[in-house]
Amino acid sequence: MLSTSYIFLAYFAIIIFVFGILCKVWKYAVIPNPLKIPLTPAPTNTIGVILRMVFEVAFFKSLFKSNKFTWLGGCAFHLALLVVLASHIRFFVSPVPEPIMLLQTFLQSISMFIGLLFIAPLVYLFIRRVWVDRTRFVSIFADYFVLILLFLIGLSGITMKYLIRPDLFAVKTFILGLISFSPEPIPTNPIFITHFTLILILLIYFPFSKLMHGCGIFFSPTRNQIDNPREKRLINPWDKRII
Amino acid sequence: MAKEKIEAPKLTGKIETPRIQPGASLACQHHKANEQLLTGLGYPSSLVENWQEKAIAKMGELLNKYKSLKLYLDICVRCGACADKCQFYLGTGDPKNTPVGRQELFRKVYRRYFTPAGKLLGNLAGAEDFTEEVLKEWYVYFHHCSQCRRCCVACPYGIDTAEISMAAREIMHSIGLGTKYVDEIILKVFNFGNNLGMQPKAIKNSLDFCEDEMKEAYEEKGIMDIDVKIPMDVEGAEVLLVVPSADFFASPHIESLLGYAKVFYQAGISWTLSSYASEAGNFGMFIGSYDGMQKVASRIGQAVRDLKVKRLVIGECGHAYRIAYSFWNTLIGPFDTLDKRYPIPQHICEFTYDLIKRGALRLDKEANDEFVVTYHDSCNIARATRMGDMPGGQFEIPRSIIKACCNKFVDMPQETIRENTFCCGGGAGLLTDEMMDIRIKGAMPRMQALKQVIDSHGVNFFALICAICKAQFTKIFPAYGLSMDMVGGVHQLVSRAIVLGAKE
Numbered sequence: 001m002l003s004t005s006y007i008f009l010a011y012f013a014i015i016i017f018v019f020g021i022l023c024k025v026w027k028y029a030v031i032p033n034p035l036k037i038p039l040t041p042a043p044t045n046t047i048g049v050i051l052r053m054v055f056e057v058a059f060f061k062s063l064f065k066s067n068k069f070t071w072l073g074g075c076a077f078h079l080a081l082l083v084v085l086a087s088h089i090r091f092f093v094s095p096v097p098e099p100i101m102l103l104q105t106f107l108q109s110i111s112m113f114i115g116l117l118f119i120a121p122l123v124y125l126f127i128r129r130v131w132v133d134r135t136r137f138v139s140i141f142a143d144y145f146v147l148i149l150l151f152l153i154g155l156s157g158i159t160m161k162y163l164i165r166p167d168l169f170a171v172k173t174f175i176l177g178l179i180s181f182s183p184e185p186i187p188t189n190p191i192f193i194t195h196f197t198l199i200l201i202l203l204i205y206f207p208f209s210k211l212m213h214g215c216g217i218f219f220s221p222t223r224n225q226i227d228n229p230r231e232k233r234l235i236n237p238w239d240k241r242i243i
Numbered sequence: 244m245a246k247e248k249i250e251a252p253k254l255t256g257k258i259e260t261p262r263i264q265p266g267a268s269l270a271c272q273h274h275k276a277n278e279q280l281l282t283g284l285g286y287p288s289s290l291v292e293n294w295q296e297k298a299i300a301k302m303g304e305l306l307n308k309y310k311s312l313k314l315y316l317d318i319c320v321r322c323g324a325c326a327d328k329c330q331f332y333l334g335t336g337d338p339k340n341t342p343v344g345r346q347e348l349f350r351k352v353y354r355r356y357f358t359p360a361g362k363l364l365g366n367l368a369g370a371e372d373f374t375e376e377v378l379k380e381w382y383v384y385f386h387h388c389s390q391c392r393r394c395c396v397a398c399p400y401g402i403d404t405a406e407i408s409m410a411a412r413e414i415m416h417s418i419g420l421g422t423k424y425v426d427e428i429i430l431k432v433f434n435f436g437n438n439l440g441m442q443p444k445a446i447k448n449s450l451d452f453c454e455d456e457m458k459e460a461y462e463e464k465g466i467m468d469i470d471v472k473i474p475m476d477v478e479g480a481e482v483l484l485v486v487p488s489a490d491f492f493a494s495p496h497i498e499s500l501l502g503y504a505k506v507f508y509q510a511g512i513s514w515t516l517s518s519y520a521s522e523a524g525n526f527g528m529f530i531g532s533y534d535g536m537q538k539v540a541s542r543i544g545q546a547v548r549d550l551k552v553k554r555l556v557i558g559e560c561g562h563a564y565r566i567a568y569s570f571w572n573t574l575i576g577p578f579d580t581l582d583k584r585y586p587i588p589q590h591i592c593e594f595t596y597d598l599i600k601r602g603a604l605r606l607d608k609e610a611n612d613e614f615v616v617t618y619h620d621s622c623n624i625a626r627a628t629r630m631g632d633m634p635g636g637q638f639e640i641p642r643s644i645i646k647a648c649c650n651k652f653v654d655m656p657q658e659t660i661r662e663n664t665f666c667c668g669g670g671a672g673l674l675t676d677e678m679m680d681i682r683i684k685g686a687m688p689r690m691q692a693l694k695q696v697i698d699s700h701g702v703n704f705f706a707l708i709c710a711i712c713k714a715q716f717t718k719i720f721p722a723y724g725l726s727m728d729m730v731g732g733v734h735q736l737v738s739r740a741i742v743l744g745a746k747e
Contacts, residue, residue: 024317031310034533036569037403039395040626041634041662048634056399066397067324074322074399133263135323137338138347140369142360143321208360213400216318221311222392222401227629230586233572238308241537 003185006196010178013200020207021215028219034236042227049226056223073128077121083107083114084157091175115158122151142209149202156195166192251683251722252334256695258659258688260327261336268335271680272383273422273672280426283433284535287419294418295373299356301417302410306357311406316353318400319346325394325404330665331387334684339384342394342404348380349407378420385411386422387681389670390529390562391622396662408671409531416530424675428526432539436521437488443475443518449491450475450516457501461743469743471508473500477515478550482507484514484591485523485543485567486558487710495731496713499559502734505741506595509604514556520546523563524710528570529672536566537574544575555581555588559732561621561709562670564590568628592708593630595737596640599647605742611649614704616736617696618642618654619689619716620664621709635661641708641733648740653700659692669715679718686719693725705729706736 043049055061060078063071087107090096096104107114126147129135160166166189177184186193206212218224226232278288291297306313326332326341338344347369354361354370361370371377390405415421431440450473461469474480484507490500507514520542527536547555555578557567567588572578578587586593598604618641630636638661646652654660668685696702707713707730717727 028310028314031307031313033310034308035573037311037406037627039392039401039403040629040637042629044629044632044634056401060399062397062401063322063324063399066328066399067322070322070324129323132323134326134332134338134341134344135321137263137265138321138323138326138341138343140321140347141367142369208358210318210320213318213320216314217400219310219314220318220401221314222395222403227634229569229572230588233576236533236573239537239573240534 002188002193003183006186006193007178007183009200010196013203017203017206021212024207024212025215025219028216032237033221033225033234034238036225036229036234037221038225038227039222040227042225044227046226049224053218053224057217069128070125073121073125076117077125080114080117080121084118084154087111087114091172092179094172094176111161115154115161118154119151119158122147122154126151146205146209146211149198149205153195153198153202156191156198159191160189160195164189164191249680249683249722251719251724252687252690254690254694254723256691256698258333258691260333263338264336265338267337268331268340268387268681268684269337269380269383271387271678273386273424273675274677276421276423276426280423280430281416281419281421283430284416284421284426286416286421290419294378294420297418298373298378298414299352301414302353303357305410305413306353309406309410311403312410315346315400315402315406316350319343319350319402321347322399324399325397325402328393328397329404330391330393330668330685330688331389331681334668334687335681339380340387342398342402345384345388345404346402346407348377348384349411352377378415381411381415382420385415386672389622389666389668389673389685391666391670392626393622393663393665396626405671409528411531412529413531416532421530422672422675425526425529425672428524429530429535429539432522432524432526432542436519436542438522438524438526439488439491441488441491441521443521446488446491446516446518446521447475453497453501453504457504466744469508471501471504471743473504473516474514475516476518476550477513480513480515480550480552482512482514482554482556483520483543483547483550483552484516484556484558485520485546485563485588486516487524487560487563488522489710489714490558491521493710493714495717495735496559496710498735498738499732500734502732502736502738502741503558503591505738505743506591506598506604506734509741509743510598515550515552517543517546517550519549523557523560523567525563525566526672528562528566536570540566540571540574543571544578547578548580551580553580553582554585556591556594557588558591559708559710559713559734561623561711563710565623565627590628590630590640592640592644592733593636595734596631596644599644606648606737606740607742608648608650608740610740611704611736612651614649614736615651615653615700615702616645616649616704616706617652617693617702618645618660618706618733619667619693619712620660621707621712622664622666622670624708625662625664638662641706644733645706645736648736651700653696653702655692655696659688665689665692667709667712667715668719669711674711674714682715683719683722686715686723690719690723690725697725703729704731704736706731706733708733
């Protein structure tokens with residue numbers, strides 16, 4: 001019964017996650033930019049724009065310039081997220097390829113650090129949000145909700161690593177079963193079930209939330225437009241004069 | 244005039260981030276546009292009966308027309324990096340004058356009517372009904388935004404509050420709510436071709452007066468053979484110069500007009516102003532009206548064709564250059580009849596700088612020796628345009644011109660200039676008397692930065708290339724205990740330094 005409902009829930013969450021994001025991204029892609037609005041100084045060619053985006057997406061360049069404290073918290077968390085996701089690859093592929101195994105061995109050796117790197121920035125960002133009066137003023141419930149959700153996901157993950165270890169073989173069997181559409185029973189470790197539930201909530205919540213910033217940033221016209229309005233005429237598709 | 248005197252912040256040379264004071268600037272609001280203005284612009288004559296329904300429909304329409312709007316409403320994480328960047332928050336401490344606070348006024352309505360979470364969970368999802376209360380706040384705070392884009396520099400995703408405040412103003416107009424100041428000006432351009440409602444004859448008189456003044460000034464120096472003209476409506480001239488109409492008569496704007504005229508004279512390039520397109524400014528942008536902006540701009544396209552000019556040059560005006568540089572090609576382009584060897588349109592600073600580089604102008608720096616000059620980057624030019632071929636030319640070119648005309652130039656602190664420049668506090672429709680409180684407070688960061696270089700270098704000339712900046716600062720300086728005579732244009736300095744006549 002538990003397994004059946006979780007298997008159902010898992011597929012439901014993944015469908016919402018994937019199609020939710022696709023719908024949003026589709027919208028971001030098709031809604032027109034009627035006017036040129038790059039934030040200048042801006043690159044005057046495509047390569048320049050790609051570089052600008054890389055610096056924004058990989059290093060949070062603008063945030064670095066505008067607020068070092070927030071940048072530090074944001075960077076630390078996103079880096080940890082990346083590493084944590086990488087260390088989960090082994091549950092999704094069988095057999096695990098050699099490079100992933102090597103990476104895994106390395107990550108194992110610093111797993112305590114990674115766990116902290118994931119949890120600590122969330123606590124820091126939470127405190128900062130409450131501490132700075134203007135940030136507290138503009139914060140809404142969703143802002144705290146996401147921090148708490150991610151914190152609990154991290155906490156349950158760390159608990160599994162160091163306190164109540166689930167049967168990793170069972171976990172992998174369960175996940176591979178989901179992927180291959182031949183579901184296996186869910187492991188009964190309560191911490192695993194908690195961890196898994198929270199992640200499903202996150203997946204369902206993602207497309208409807210501010211977490212879409214991860215996809216949205218690529219479409220941001222002030223950042224991704226080339227500064228060439230005089231050289232190349234932008235046509236506004238809904239301009240009455242042109243229609 | 245304002246009845247009570249508004250206390251300006253103390254000049255200490257430091258820009259401090261205030262603690263929040265909710266509602267601190269709620270009382271400062273624009274006079275509303277009357278029936279005549281609104282209908283003149285094609286909007287409902289007053290707040291319509293079913294305004295809520297209408298506003299939401301308009302919002303839905305804009306969400307499908309502007310990628311920026313839809314995206315920026317969705318992806319803000321309220322990190323607060325923008326909050327202490329807005330001059331209006333720094334000056335007032337009102338948290339709804341932080342960029343994110345301002346955006347949230349829009350976003351909470353968007354969530355309520357356009358997102359599943361907001362529809363289902365309401366307040367819990369940060370959603371709110373579009374009530375009369377909310378609309379009141381919209382009217383106040385979306386008109387406190389000068390669309391200067393300083394927040395956009397700070398934002399990790401490039402969220403531009405200007406895009407959201409423009410949309411908010413467009414929505415308000417669609418239900419019959421606008422400001423008297425801006426709407427009056429747009430209607431004047433529709434009817435007369437310029438923001439001031441000047442008739443061609445009045446402009447001509449002013450230009451004749453300027454010509455006489457220049458001639459007399461040279462004659463006093465014993466130079467008899469120099470007769471600088473300011474031509475208007477000359478068909479077949481090489482260049483059409485479009486300037487903000489304040490340049491025709493306001494002080495210190497007019498000094499720059501003399502500068503342009505002398506540059507053209509010395510370069511030997513034929514040029515003309517147009518009485519039909521007698522305004523570079525375009526307040527259509529301030530109210531987010533694409534059609535309005537296009538209608539205003541179309542006068543320039545018409546003048547280009549009528550006067551059969553080959554080049555198009557823009558005078559010292561900030562938002563005008565943004566529209567000219569970034570939007571004209573879309574709105575009224577392509578400019579097939581113009582000479583493609585030159586930028587279309589070209590900023591007067593690009594034009595002058597090009598001549599300086601080629602050695603076509605003789606500039607006597609000593610003529611400006613009484614001045615220690617600093618330069619204020621106008622927000623629209625700094626963050627929404629470019630001059631020359633290189634990114635950042637909009638910072639370098641005006642400075643290069645100043646340095647070619649003056650011996651003493653000093654920059655204000657780095658974090659207050661170039662892409663980090665502050666708005667003067669009067670942009671996007673704030674330049675009216677009833678908004679004096681927020682204008683004075685919004686100018687605070689710029690004034691503190693200026694104070695630093697006054698103290699350290701004895702700066703006594705504040706060079707600008709924007710008509711709104713000029714009008715704002717001449718009004719604001721006295722409130723801070725500074726002389727309005729410090730305020731002037733870049734081409735005012737050119738005008739003083741340029742040596743006319745045949746080369747020796």
